[in-house]
Amino acid sequence: xxxxxxxxxxxxxxxxxxxxxxxxxxxxxxxxxxxxxxxxxxxxxxxxxxxxxxxxxxxxxxxxxxxxxxxxxxxxxxxxxxxxxxxxxxxxxxxxxxxxxxxxxxxx
Numbered sequence: 820x821x822x823x824x825x826x827x828x829x830x831x832x833x834x835x836x837x838x839x840x841x842x843x844x845x846x847x848x849x850x851x852x853x854x855x856x857x858x859x860x861x862x863x864x865x866x867x868x869x870x871x872x873x874x875x876x877x878x879x880x881x882x883x884x885x886x887x888x889x890x891x892x893x894x895x896x897x898x899x900x901x902x903x904x905x906x907x908x909x910x911x912x913x914x915x916x917x918x919x920x921x922x923x924x925x926x927x
Contacts, residue, residue, distance in 0.1 A: 862879060862882055866879040866880045866905075867904055876904040877904060877906075879904075880900055888918075890918070890919060892916075897915075
């Protein structure tokens with residue numbers, strides 16, 4: 820009975836019942852989840868967008884996976900990056916080389 824009274828209680832300031840507040844919270848959470856899913860889909864699509872450069876595609880891969888591309892040109896994850904970004908392994912290694920050059924010249 821007390822739980823029934825709790826769910827029927829009104830918030831004096833807003834006039835909302837507790838069940839309305841919970842419902843609003845659930846709707847907001849569902850909307851936020853849909854927005855996150857759409858953003859993830861867009862971020863994943865950026866990984867292989869034909870109009871994007873190798874640098875942009877690799878940065879998109881890094882963003883999706885919360886990882887940085889390794890600097891070792893023999894690292895096995897480079898094959899994964901190449902496949903996910905629809906680049907060649909040579910393109911991925913070239914981007915590694917460009918990043919290394921920017922680091923040594925103070926560009927990054």
